[in-house]
Structure formats: C-alpha cells, structure tokens
Amino acid sequence: MDTTNIFWAYEVVQRLNRLVRxxxxxxxxxxxxxVCLNLMFEQLVTKEPLRSTTLKxxxxxxxxxxxxxxxxxxxxxxxxxxxxxxxxxxxxxxCFSEKKPLLSISGLKTSxxxxxxxxxxxxxxxxxVGIRNRRAHDPELKIHPSxxxxx
Numbered sequence: 193m194d195t196t197n198i199f200w201a202y203e204v205v206q207r208l209n210r211l212v213r214x215x216x217x218x219x220x221x222x223x224x225x226x227v228c229l230n231l232m233f234e235q236l237v238t239k240e241p242l243r244s245t246t247l248k249x250x251x252x253x254x255x256x257x258x259x260x261x262x263x264x265x266x267x268x269x270x271x272x273x274x275x276x277x278x279x280x281x282x283x284x285x286x287c288f289s290e291k292k293p294l295l296s297i298s299g300l301k302t303s304x305x306x307x308x309x310x311x312x313x314x315x316x317x318x319x320x321v322g323i324r325n326r327r328a329h330d331p332e333l334k335i336h337p338s339x340x341x342x343x
Contacts, residue, residue: 293309
C-alpha cells in the first residue's frame, strides 16, 4: 500500500484544522495555506468522477460540502461497479464483505489480505454513517468551528 496518500491526507486535515482554529492569521499566511491545500488536493484526488465532483467546492473553501459530495460519489461508483441496489452502510458492508466480496481490495488469499478487506469494509461503512449521513440528512447542520476539519 502506498503510504504517500495517507501522508498527504493527514497534512490536509492538519492544515484545514489550523485555518479554522487560527482565525486571526494574516491574509498572506491564509493565502499560503490555501495554495498548499490546493496542491495537496491535486496530489490526492486524481480519479474521476471524484475529482470533477469535488474540485470546485474544495477550491472555493467549501471543504465539508466537498467531503459530503465525495462520499455521495463513492456511493454511486460502488453501486455502479457492483450492480447492487443498496445504499450507504449496507452497500459498503455487502460489496466489501470479507467472505464473499463483490469488490475486493486485494487477492484475499492471505490472512493479511482478508484483514485489509475487512478494514476497508468497516471504514467505508462507517464513513457512510458518520460522515456522509450527518450532512446529507441534516442540511441545516451547523458545524462548530473546532470540528469543521473532520466533517
């Protein structure tokens, strides 16, 4: 597994958190952070349709909305690739099942590969419940500034 993307994702989260937390920074410093964040986005988000769905939102500073739309896109891609008419958590659990997956992350031949499959199943199902649903089902949701980076 390429850990470069994990590093970039961590850096994006840290920089978004600093932008939200340190509201009294100079315009020049904030501008520098935006440039860095956009460069990181370019490194991380390279696949369509995720890129076209989230790029403008992210560049315009609508990060929480970009994440929400990204998870909606992921949901649609999994539906399309699997041919399954489920949604959200149920879709991810069914399609990425450790025992009989419709979509596999790896060869599933070793214990490590099966554990990896289970881990992705759990992360994707959890993200659908904890991240996507939170915003998708409550359009008036107000995010406290200290939590904005995680939404």
